[in-house]
Amino acid sequence: MKEEDRNPSQAARREFLSKLGRVATCAGAVVGAAGLGVVSNASGKSEPASEPASFPTKDYDWTQHDWAFGVDATKCIGCLRCVEACKRENNVPANAHQFRTWVERYVYLEGEDSAHIDSQQDPVNIEASGSEKEYRFANRYKQGKVEKAFFVPKLCNHCTHPNCVQVCPVGATYRTKDGVVLIDQEYCIGCRYCVQACPYGARYLDERKGTADKCTWCYHRITKGLQPACVEVCPVGARVFGDRRDHQSPISLFIRNNRVQVLRPESGNAPNVFYVGIDKEVN
């Protein structure tokens, strides 16, 4: 009984496998032959005969620039106009939790060693602004004696060796030739590896699109010769932006004339946002 049962099923399996083998061989041969042609076609197609003069736009050549950003914490007044402008310019979700750029406040009260740190998304500050769509620092340290206090604007550091790019499984984030780390919203699958990988917390997931998002240094503005929106609206010049290839640009002068530092230099990411006037508590 057993053998009778087994034989037909074995025969069927063998038949199926041999058929599959034949189909695979044929398909492999046919497709392989065709494939060689397609591959050569495809590679021919991807390199247009006449390369456009400049990339990415006709007026802007990314091989001619090397962008960098400076933050002068001794000038920042914590007015948060930059945060508002960034949200508007880049269509960032209008809530108090997702930001491409933000401002932190460090306050040392008398007799305390560590700083009190808050940002515009602290509930006390949201209450002071009256809405999650407006931003304001509450004047909350009136009682205690403040020994030292300063504001620190933060944003993506556009690292030279970005680990957010390294972890992306689909090639949806990359560093451009002019030194800006961008996200391809079409290829991003929203897996949030990059959000986890960033040591500065600069990335967030935009639930509306299901993709990761972060500061682009307003790539659409700088390629048109404008300043990033946050730099444009800063009333006190606490944010500096420019091209390091131009030795007289604001950022070149800023780096040359100040004792600048970067955040978490030990991470090996080689960040490109340079800070003045911060202390060891900021990282």
Place this chain on the structure above:
Amino acid sequence: MPKHIFRLLVLIFGGLAVALVAIPLLTVDSFYRFGHYRANSVPEIAAQEPVYQTARYCLACHTPRVAQWSANNHKTVTCETCHGAAQGHPANGKLPIPKDTVKLCTLCHEAMPGRPSTQPQIVLAQHNPLATSGQQCTACHNPHAPKIAAALVKVTGNAAAGKQAAESCASCHGADGISPNDTWPSLAGQNAAYLARILAAYKSGDQKDVVMTPLAQALSDADIQNLAVYYAGLSCKDAPGGTSAGDAAAGKVLAKNCAGCHGETGISGNPAWPNFAGQKAGYLVNVLKAFRAGLRKDPMMAGVSRSLSDADIANLAAYYAEQSCQPKK
């Protein structure tokens, strides 16, 4: 080679061949152009339209405004910092600053630990005590030229020398600085910085008066300082009441708008600005009308006097004339 191994190998190489064909077919052309990413996404990102248009965009139409702004203290603050992004303007409507200017201005100017000492900062309760009842920053400040012109002048004069120089003033302003009639101002107890500024303005011709101009031109700079210190040191006397036709109660309501600079009862908070408490009503009426008509020039007073009617002016004068000129202790 056993048959089942052969079949396995066929499957593996078959799969590889399919993958070799499928990968270039499914990968967009620009993907490996510069690296492991889609090169076409770069021009896509670069093509986005800017929302903030920069001051150059505003300059195209608002030339006078831009000229005033770029010559004053707010020149580092671009148009869109206060007015908001200009994309879609003017097609989509005007771009006024928010109505609640107290909220807007204190974003930068509220005194707060962490703000650099070079940033002008105010404590709202002291600087604008009426903010809670709706007194806006723009009542006194022009956002395009925010600094109020009359800066505090330090007055260093000699009161005794001033007393001698004042002999020629006494016929009009009174021997003790209390004017004998209603149309000339009393000077006793007035702020020295204000007196010095006004005398200097008569001397330079910035302010003109048939009687005062030649008198002031005869004074040296030292005389002006001495006179200012002398009159500021005299004790004022409250004017006899009932000299104005105005309604003091109505004036009191209006005077709330003046309180930011001139104090609630006309005792000014800043020595560069005049005290009004106990001043002659007729004189106050004349001065306000001169500001309104542009005969006396002051950007701030021109702005605030423009909307005053004759009755308003009379009421204000009556209110201030009634006040005690001695500061409350």
